[in-house]
Amino acid sequence: MSFKAKLVLMVFSTALAVYAVVGGLLARRIGAVAKGNPYVQLKIFNEVVKHIANDYVDEPDMDKVRIGALRGLAEGLDPYCAYLSPEQVQRFKPETMTALPFGMVVSKYGGLAYVTAVVPESPAAQAGIKTGDFLEYVNTVATHDVSLYEVMEMLTGVPSGGSIEVTVLRPGLGKGEKYTLRPGSFQSPVTARMEAPDTGYIKVGLLTKGKTDQVIAALRQLRQRGAQKLVLDLRESAQGELTEGVALASVFIPSGIVARTLEANNVVTSLTAQPVSLTFEGKLVALIDRSTAGPAELVAAAIRDNRRGELVGEKTFGAGSEQRLFPLRDGSAMLLTTVRYAPATGKSLMEEPVRPSVEVKVADVEPVTPDLDFDPSRPTEVPEEEPKKVTPPTEDVILKRALEVLKGEAKQAAQPAVGKITLPKAA
Secondary structure (H helix, E strand, O other): OOHHHHHHHHHHHHHHHHHHHHHHHHHOOHHHHHHOOHHHHHHHHHHHHHHHHHHOOOOOOHHHHHHHHHHHHHHOOOOOOEEEOHHHHHHOOHHHHHOOHHHEEEEEEOOEEEEEEEOOOOHHHHHOOOOOOEEEEEOOEEHHHOOHHHHHHHHHOOOOOOOEEEEEEOOOOOOOEEEEEOOOOOOOOOEEEEEEOOEEEEEOOOEOOOHHHHHHHHHHHHHHOOOOEEEEEOOOOOOEOHHHHHHHHHHHOOOOEEEEEEEHHHEEEEEEOOOOOOOOOOEEEEEEOOOOOOHHHHHHHHHHHOOOOEEEEOOOOOOOEEEEEEEOOOOOEEEEEEEEEEOOOOOOOOOOOOOOOEEOOOOOOOOOOOOOOOOOOOOOOOOOOOOOOOOOOOOOHHHHHHHHHHHOOOOOOOOOOOEEOOOOOOO
Protein backbone atom coordinates (compact mmCIF):
# COMPACT_ATOMS: atom_id res chain seq x y z
CA MET A 1 0.00 0.00 0.00
CA SER A 2 1.38 3.43 -0.96
CA PHE A 3 2.09 6.13 1.57
CA LYS A 4 -0.81 8.23 0.26
CA ALA A 5 -3.21 5.32 0.54
CA LYS A 6 -2.01 4.62 4.06
CA LEU A 7 -2.45 8.28 4.86
CA VAL A 8 -6.04 8.33 3.67
CA LEU A 9 -6.82 5.26 5.75
CA MET A 10 -5.04 6.75 8.76
CA VAL A 11 -6.83 10.09 8.45
CA PHE A 12 -10.20 8.36 8.28
CA SER A 13 -9.58 6.07 11.26
CA THR A 14 -8.00 8.84 13.31
CA ALA A 15 -10.87 11.16 12.49
CA LEU A 16 -13.34 8.59 13.77
CA ALA A 17 -11.29 8.13 16.93
CA VAL A 18 -11.02 11.85 17.50
CA TYR A 19 -14.75 12.35 16.98
CA ALA A 20 -15.52 9.53 19.39
CA VAL A 21 -13.22 10.94 22.07
CA VAL A 22 -13.60 14.67 21.57
CA GLY A 23 -16.67 15.28 19.47
CA GLY A 24 -18.83 13.05 21.62
CA LEU A 25 -17.62 14.75 24.78
CA LEU A 26 -18.10 18.23 23.40
CA ALA A 27 -21.55 17.44 22.08
CA ARG A 28 -22.66 16.65 25.61
CA ARG A 29 -21.71 20.07 26.87
CA ILE A 30 -23.66 23.07 25.68
CA GLY A 31 -20.86 25.49 26.59
CA ALA A 32 -18.31 23.49 24.62
CA VAL A 33 -20.56 23.19 21.58
CA ALA A 34 -21.11 26.95 21.63
CA LYS A 35 -17.37 27.42 21.19
CA GLY A 36 -17.36 25.27 18.04
CA ASN A 37 -19.39 22.54 16.44
CA PRO A 38 -17.63 19.15 16.90
CA TYR A 39 -17.74 18.59 13.14
CA VAL A 40 -15.87 21.88 12.68
CA GLN A 41 -13.28 20.77 15.24
CA LEU A 42 -12.90 17.49 13.35
CA LYS A 43 -12.38 19.35 10.08
CA ILE A 44 -9.62 21.45 11.64
CA PHE A 45 -7.94 18.31 12.92
CA ASN A 46 -8.04 16.80 9.43
CA GLU A 47 -6.51 19.96 7.99
CA VAL A 48 -3.63 19.70 10.46
CA VAL A 49 -3.02 16.06 9.52
CA LYS A 50 -2.98 16.93 5.81
CA HIS A 51 -0.47 19.73 6.39
CA ILE A 52 1.77 17.34 8.32
CA ALA A 53 1.57 14.76 5.53
CA ASN A 54 2.05 17.18 2.63
CA ASP A 55 4.16 20.04 3.98
CA TYR A 56 6.41 18.64 6.71
CA VAL A 57 10.05 18.67 5.57
CA ASP A 58 10.53 14.89 6.02
CA GLU A 59 8.23 11.93 5.57
CA PRO A 60 6.44 11.89 8.95
CA ASP A 61 5.94 8.85 11.14
CA MET A 62 2.16 9.03 11.19
CA ASP A 63 1.86 6.43 13.93
CA LYS A 64 3.85 8.70 16.25
CA VAL A 65 1.72 11.64 15.12
CA ARG A 66 -1.46 9.73 15.99
CA ILE A 67 -0.17 8.64 19.42
CA GLY A 68 1.04 12.15 20.17
CA ALA A 69 -2.34 13.58 19.21
CA LEU A 70 -4.18 11.11 21.45
CA ARG A 71 -1.85 11.88 24.35
CA GLY A 72 -2.46 15.58 23.87
CA LEU A 73 -6.21 15.09 23.71
CA ALA A 74 -6.26 13.22 27.02
CA GLU A 75 -3.87 15.46 28.92
CA GLY A 76 -5.61 18.56 27.59
CA LEU A 77 -8.75 17.57 29.52
CA ASP A 78 -7.33 17.35 33.04
CA PRO A 79 -4.21 15.90 34.71
CA TYR A 80 -5.95 12.63 35.57
CA CYS A 81 -6.77 11.67 31.97
CA ALA A 82 -4.26 9.72 29.88
CA TYR A 83 -3.73 7.74 26.70
CA LEU A 84 -2.46 4.22 27.42
CA SER A 85 -0.54 2.16 24.89
CA PRO A 86 -1.51 -1.51 24.34
CA GLU A 87 1.42 -2.51 26.57
CA GLN A 88 0.25 -0.16 29.34
CA VAL A 89 -3.30 -1.50 29.04
CA GLN A 90 -2.00 -5.01 29.67
CA ARG A 91 -0.37 -3.78 32.89
CA PHE A 92 -3.24 -1.51 33.92
CA LYS A 93 -4.46 -1.65 37.51
CA PRO A 94 -7.46 0.52 38.50
CA GLU A 95 -5.88 1.33 41.85
CA THR A 96 -2.79 2.93 40.29
CA MET A 97 -4.26 6.45 40.20
CA THR A 98 -5.42 6.29 43.82
CA ALA A 99 -2.28 4.67 45.19
CA LEU A 100 -0.04 6.26 47.82
CA PRO A 101 3.47 5.46 46.60
CA PHE A 102 5.85 5.62 49.57
CA GLY A 103 3.14 7.54 51.49
CA MET A 104 2.84 10.41 49.01
CA VAL A 105 -0.28 11.84 47.37
CA VAL A 106 0.92 12.80 43.89
CA SER A 107 -0.84 15.01 41.35
CA LYS A 108 0.33 17.39 38.63
CA TYR A 109 0.75 21.13 38.82
CA GLY A 110 2.11 23.30 36.03
CA GLY A 111 3.01 20.19 34.04
CA LEU A 112 5.21 18.65 36.75
CA ALA A 113 4.47 15.87 39.21
CA TYR A 114 3.54 17.59 42.48
CA VAL A 115 3.46 16.16 46.02
CA THR A 116 0.11 17.27 47.40
CA ALA A 117 0.67 15.65 50.79
CA VAL A 118 3.08 13.34 52.61
CA VAL A 119 1.94 10.92 55.32
CA PRO A 120 3.99 11.52 58.50
CA GLU A 121 6.58 8.81 59.24
CA SER A 122 5.99 7.20 55.83
CA PRO A 123 8.94 6.09 53.65
CA ALA A 124 8.65 9.34 51.68
CA ALA A 125 8.71 11.44 54.86
CA GLN A 126 11.68 9.50 56.23
CA ALA A 127 13.54 10.01 52.94
CA GLY A 128 13.04 13.78 53.22
CA ILE A 129 10.20 14.39 50.74
CA LYS A 130 7.94 17.26 51.80
CA THR A 131 4.44 18.41 50.95
CA GLY A 132 4.67 20.92 48.10
CA ASP A 133 7.72 19.34 46.45
CA PHE A 134 7.90 19.02 42.67
CA LEU A 135 9.18 15.70 41.34
CA GLU A 136 11.21 16.85 38.33
CA TYR A 137 12.46 13.37 37.44
CA VAL A 138 11.57 9.80 38.35
CA ASN A 139 14.85 8.05 37.73
CA THR A 140 15.82 9.71 34.42
CA VAL A 141 12.26 10.29 33.16
CA ALA A 142 11.17 13.94 33.18
CA THR A 143 7.68 14.14 34.67
CA HIS A 144 7.00 17.15 32.43
CA ASP A 145 7.10 14.79 29.43
CA VAL A 146 4.76 12.05 30.64
CA SER A 147 1.24 11.76 31.99
CA LEU A 148 0.37 11.55 35.67
CA TYR A 149 -0.65 7.93 35.06
CA GLU A 150 2.85 7.12 33.81
CA VAL A 151 4.38 8.83 36.84
CA MET A 152 2.16 6.81 39.15
CA GLU A 153 2.93 3.61 37.27
CA MET A 154 6.66 4.15 37.79
CA LEU A 155 6.29 5.05 41.47
CA THR A 156 4.02 2.11 42.28
CA GLY A 157 6.01 -0.41 40.28
CA VAL A 158 8.96 -0.64 42.68
CA PRO A 159 9.18 -4.17 44.13
CA SER A 160 9.65 -4.85 47.82
CA GLY A 161 13.34 -4.47 48.61
CA GLY A 162 13.88 -2.27 45.56
CA SER A 163 14.26 1.49 45.26
CA ILE A 164 13.68 4.41 42.92
CA GLU A 165 15.35 7.80 42.62
CA VAL A 166 13.45 11.08 42.33
CA THR A 167 14.84 14.54 41.65
CA VAL A 168 13.03 17.11 43.77
CA LEU A 169 12.56 20.83 43.15
CA ARG A 170 11.67 22.79 46.27
CA PRO A 171 11.47 26.53 47.01
CA GLY A 172 14.78 27.57 48.51
CA LEU A 173 16.83 24.85 46.84
CA GLY A 174 19.27 26.08 44.22
CA LYS A 175 19.10 22.87 42.21
CA GLY A 176 17.25 19.63 41.90
CA GLU A 177 18.05 17.38 44.85
CA LYS A 178 17.99 13.61 44.51
CA TYR A 179 16.23 11.32 46.98
CA THR A 180 16.10 7.54 47.06
CA LEU A 181 12.71 6.02 47.92
CA ARG A 182 12.15 2.48 49.16
CA PRO A 183 8.77 0.80 49.74
CA GLY A 184 7.63 0.33 53.31
CA SER A 185 4.54 0.19 55.48
CA PHE A 186 2.85 3.26 56.92
CA GLN A 187 -0.41 4.42 58.49
CA SER A 188 -2.36 7.66 58.55
CA PRO A 189 -3.96 7.64 62.01
CA VAL A 190 -6.17 10.25 63.64
CA THR A 191 -4.31 12.37 66.18
CA ALA A 192 -6.12 14.23 68.95
CA ARG A 193 -5.31 16.40 71.94
CA MET A 194 -6.64 19.17 74.14
CA GLU A 195 -5.50 22.66 73.09
CA ALA A 196 -7.28 24.43 75.96
CA PRO A 197 -9.51 23.36 78.87
CA ASP A 198 -12.59 23.67 76.64
CA THR A 199 -11.03 23.12 73.18
CA GLY A 200 -10.13 19.88 71.47
CA TYR A 201 -8.03 19.31 68.36
CA ILE A 202 -8.32 16.48 65.82
CA LYS A 203 -6.08 15.96 62.80
CA VAL A 204 -7.90 13.68 60.38
CA GLY A 205 -5.21 12.52 57.95
CA LEU A 206 -6.20 10.61 54.82
CA LEU A 207 -9.92 9.79 54.60
CA THR A 208 -9.44 6.06 54.26
CA LYS A 209 -12.10 3.49 55.09
CA GLY A 210 -13.10 3.61 58.76
CA LYS A 211 -11.58 7.05 59.38
CA THR A 212 -14.89 8.59 60.50
CA ASP A 213 -15.21 5.96 63.23
CA GLN A 214 -11.74 6.94 64.46
CA VAL A 215 -12.71 10.62 64.51
CA ILE A 216 -15.87 9.82 66.49
CA ALA A 217 -13.83 7.79 69.00
CA ALA A 218 -11.48 10.76 69.42
CA LEU A 219 -14.43 13.13 69.83
CA ARG A 220 -15.88 11.02 72.64
CA GLN A 221 -12.60 11.12 74.55
CA LEU A 222 -12.22 14.87 74.00
CA ARG A 223 -15.75 15.55 75.25
CA GLN A 224 -15.07 13.46 78.35
CA ARG A 225 -12.12 15.76 79.00
CA GLY A 226 -14.29 18.85 78.73
CA ALA A 227 -14.01 19.82 75.05
CA GLN A 228 -16.93 22.01 74.00
CA LYS A 229 -15.14 23.52 70.99
CA LEU A 230 -13.18 21.75 68.27
CA VAL A 231 -10.41 22.42 65.78
CA LEU A 232 -10.79 19.96 62.88
CA ASP A 233 -7.47 19.83 61.01
CA LEU A 234 -8.03 18.83 57.37
CA ARG A 235 -4.50 19.66 56.27
CA GLU A 236 -2.48 16.78 54.78
CA SER A 237 -5.83 15.12 54.02
CA ALA A 238 -5.40 14.93 50.28
CA GLN A 239 -6.97 11.62 49.37
CA GLY A 240 -9.60 9.15 50.49
CA GLU A 241 -13.00 7.68 49.82
CA LEU A 242 -16.05 9.71 48.90
CA THR A 243 -18.20 7.75 51.34
CA GLU A 244 -15.85 8.67 54.21
CA GLY A 245 -16.03 12.33 53.23
CA VAL A 246 -19.82 12.23 53.40
CA ALA A 247 -19.73 10.33 56.71
CA LEU A 248 -17.29 12.78 58.30
CA ALA A 249 -19.34 15.77 57.17
CA SER A 250 -22.38 14.10 58.75
CA VAL A 251 -20.71 14.24 62.17
CA PHE A 252 -21.03 18.04 62.02
CA ILE A 253 -23.98 18.47 59.64
CA PRO A 254 -26.69 15.96 60.61
CA SER A 255 -29.09 16.68 57.74
CA GLY A 256 -29.26 18.09 54.23
CA ILE A 257 -27.07 17.85 51.13
CA VAL A 258 -23.35 17.75 51.96
CA ALA A 259 -21.90 17.05 48.49
CA ARG A 260 -22.66 16.20 44.87
CA THR A 261 -21.18 14.16 42.04
CA LEU A 262 -21.21 15.50 38.48
CA GLU A 263 -21.25 13.19 35.45
CA ALA A 264 -21.68 13.46 31.69
CA ASN A 265 -25.01 14.56 30.20
CA ASN A 266 -25.54 16.87 33.19
CA VAL A 267 -26.21 13.98 35.55
CA VAL A 268 -25.99 15.31 39.12
CA THR A 269 -26.27 13.12 42.20
CA SER A 270 -26.85 14.76 45.58
CA LEU A 271 -25.24 13.13 48.61
CA THR A 272 -27.11 13.75 51.87
CA ALA A 273 -25.92 13.51 55.44
CA GLN A 274 -26.16 10.01 56.86
CA PRO A 275 -26.84 8.74 60.38
CA VAL A 276 -23.69 8.49 62.52
CA SER A 277 -23.18 7.37 66.09
CA LEU A 278 -22.16 10.83 67.33
CA THR A 279 -22.98 14.38 66.28
CA PHE A 280 -20.83 17.28 67.42
CA GLU A 281 -22.82 20.48 67.90
CA GLY A 282 -20.19 22.64 69.59
CA LYS A 283 -18.28 25.56 68.11
CA LEU A 284 -16.17 24.39 65.18
CA VAL A 285 -13.21 25.64 63.14
CA ALA A 286 -11.68 23.64 60.28
CA LEU A 287 -8.09 24.11 59.08
CA ILE A 288 -7.40 23.93 55.33
CA ASP A 289 -4.55 24.62 52.91
CA ARG A 290 -3.15 23.30 49.61
CA SER A 291 -2.60 19.87 51.15
CA THR A 292 -6.39 19.56 51.60
CA ALA A 293 -7.82 17.76 48.57
CA GLY A 294 -10.60 15.43 47.43
CA PRO A 295 -13.17 14.23 50.00
CA ALA A 296 -11.65 16.45 52.71
CA GLU A 297 -12.47 19.47 50.53
CA LEU A 298 -16.10 18.32 50.50
CA VAL A 299 -16.08 18.24 54.30
CA ALA A 300 -14.70 21.79 54.40
CA ALA A 301 -17.23 22.99 51.81
CA ALA A 302 -20.10 21.40 53.75
CA ILE A 303 -19.01 23.22 56.92
CA ARG A 304 -18.90 26.46 54.95
CA ASP A 305 -22.17 26.01 53.06
CA ASN A 306 -24.12 25.05 56.18
CA ARG A 307 -22.59 27.92 58.18
CA ARG A 308 -21.42 25.32 60.65
CA GLY A 309 -18.09 26.98 61.41
CA GLU A 310 -15.15 28.99 60.08
CA LEU A 311 -12.57 27.73 57.60
CA VAL A 312 -9.13 29.00 58.62
CA GLY A 313 -6.02 28.82 56.47
CA GLU A 314 -5.49 28.86 52.73
CA LYS A 315 -7.17 27.78 49.51
CA THR A 316 -7.39 24.01 49.03
CA PHE A 317 -5.74 22.12 46.17
CA GLY A 318 -8.83 21.49 44.05
CA ALA A 319 -9.19 17.76 43.34
CA GLY A 320 -11.77 15.01 43.54
CA SER A 321 -12.69 12.83 40.58
CA GLU A 322 -13.04 9.28 39.30
CA GLN A 323 -11.71 7.77 36.08
CA ARG A 324 -12.69 4.90 33.77
CA LEU A 325 -10.68 3.07 31.13
CA PHE A 326 -12.15 3.05 27.61
CA PRO A 327 -10.48 0.45 25.32
CA LEU A 328 -9.74 1.34 21.69
CA ARG A 329 -9.72 -1.06 18.75
CA ASP A 330 -5.92 -1.35 18.50
CA GLY A 331 -5.56 -2.50 22.12
CA SER A 332 -4.76 0.94 23.48
CA ALA A 333 -7.17 2.87 25.71
CA MET A 334 -8.19 6.28 27.01
CA LEU A 335 -8.33 6.86 30.76
CA LEU A 336 -10.99 9.54 31.13
CA THR A 337 -12.49 11.38 34.08
CA THR A 338 -16.16 10.38 34.28
CA VAL A 339 -17.10 11.78 37.72
CA ARG A 340 -16.16 15.00 39.49
CA TYR A 341 -16.86 15.86 43.12
CA ALA A 342 -18.61 19.11 43.96
CA PRO A 343 -19.97 20.91 47.04
CA ALA A 344 -23.71 21.19 47.61
CA THR A 345 -23.67 24.36 45.51
CA GLY A 346 -21.27 25.76 42.95
CA LYS A 347 -18.74 24.28 40.56
CA SER A 348 -16.69 21.11 40.94
CA LEU A 349 -13.67 21.17 43.24
CA MET A 350 -11.36 20.85 40.24
CA GLU A 351 -12.82 24.06 38.82
CA GLU A 352 -13.21 25.95 42.07
CA PRO A 353 -11.21 24.94 45.17
CA VAL A 354 -12.50 25.79 48.64
CA ARG A 355 -11.42 29.17 49.99
CA PRO A 356 -11.10 29.95 53.70
CA SER A 357 -13.44 32.34 55.48
CA VAL A 358 -10.45 33.45 57.59
CA GLU A 359 -7.36 33.58 55.41
CA VAL A 360 -3.93 33.08 56.95
CA LYS A 361 -1.07 33.64 54.55
CA VAL A 362 1.95 31.41 54.98
CA ALA A 363 5.14 32.37 53.11
CA ASP A 364 5.37 30.86 49.62
CA VAL A 365 2.41 28.52 50.07
CA GLU A 366 1.34 28.97 46.43
CA PRO A 367 3.52 26.60 44.37
CA VAL A 368 5.49 28.24 41.58
CA THR A 369 6.32 25.89 38.72
CA PRO A 370 10.10 25.90 38.19
CA ASP A 371 11.16 27.33 34.82
CA LEU A 372 13.87 24.82 33.99
CA ASP A 373 15.13 23.03 30.89
CA PHE A 374 13.78 19.51 31.23
CA ASP A 375 16.86 17.66 29.98
CA PRO A 376 17.47 14.26 31.62
CA SER A 377 21.21 14.63 31.02
CA ARG A 378 21.24 17.75 33.23
CA PRO A 379 18.80 17.06 36.08
CA THR A 380 20.72 19.12 38.64
CA GLU A 381 21.45 22.23 36.58
CA VAL A 382 21.48 25.39 38.68
CA PRO A 383 19.19 28.18 37.43
CA GLU A 384 20.92 31.44 36.52
CA GLU A 385 18.86 33.48 38.99
CA GLU A 386 19.60 33.29 42.68
CA PRO A 387 16.94 31.06 44.31
CA LYS A 388 14.50 32.77 46.61
CA LYS A 389 15.27 32.26 50.26
CA VAL A 390 12.43 30.62 52.14
CA THR A 391 12.11 30.95 55.89
CA PRO A 392 9.64 28.40 57.23
CA PRO A 393 7.28 29.64 59.95
CA THR A 394 8.53 29.02 63.46
CA GLU A 395 5.01 28.16 64.65
CA ASP A 396 1.77 26.81 63.24
CA VAL A 397 0.24 30.20 62.41
CA ILE A 398 -2.93 28.65 60.97
CA LEU A 399 -3.65 26.72 64.16
CA LYS A 400 -2.81 29.78 66.24
CA ARG A 401 -5.33 31.89 64.30
CA ALA A 402 -7.97 29.16 64.59
CA LEU A 403 -7.64 29.12 68.37
CA GLU A 404 -8.04 32.88 68.39
CA VAL A 405 -11.22 32.55 66.33
CA LEU A 406 -12.62 29.98 68.76
CA LYS A 407 -11.84 32.15 71.79
CA GLY A 408 -13.61 35.13 70.30
CA GLU A 409 -14.38 37.59 73.06
CA ALA A 410 -14.14 34.97 75.78
CA LYS A 411 -11.56 35.31 78.53
CA GLN A 412 -8.26 33.64 77.76
CA ALA A 413 -7.46 30.55 79.76
CA ALA A 414 -4.47 30.76 82.08
CA GLN A 415 -2.63 27.71 80.76
CA PRO A 416 -3.78 25.36 77.96
CA ALA A 417 -4.01 21.80 79.19
CA VAL A 418 -2.18 19.96 76.43
CA GLY A 419 -2.36 16.21 76.45
CA LYS A 420 -2.15 13.54 73.79
CA ILE A 421 -5.01 11.10 73.39
CA THR A 422 -4.49 7.44 72.51
CA LEU A 423 -6.89 6.27 69.81
CA PRO A 424 -7.91 2.78 68.73
CA LYS A 425 -6.08 1.53 65.65
CA ALA A 426 -7.90 1.19 62.35
CA ALA A 427 -9.29 -2.21 61.65
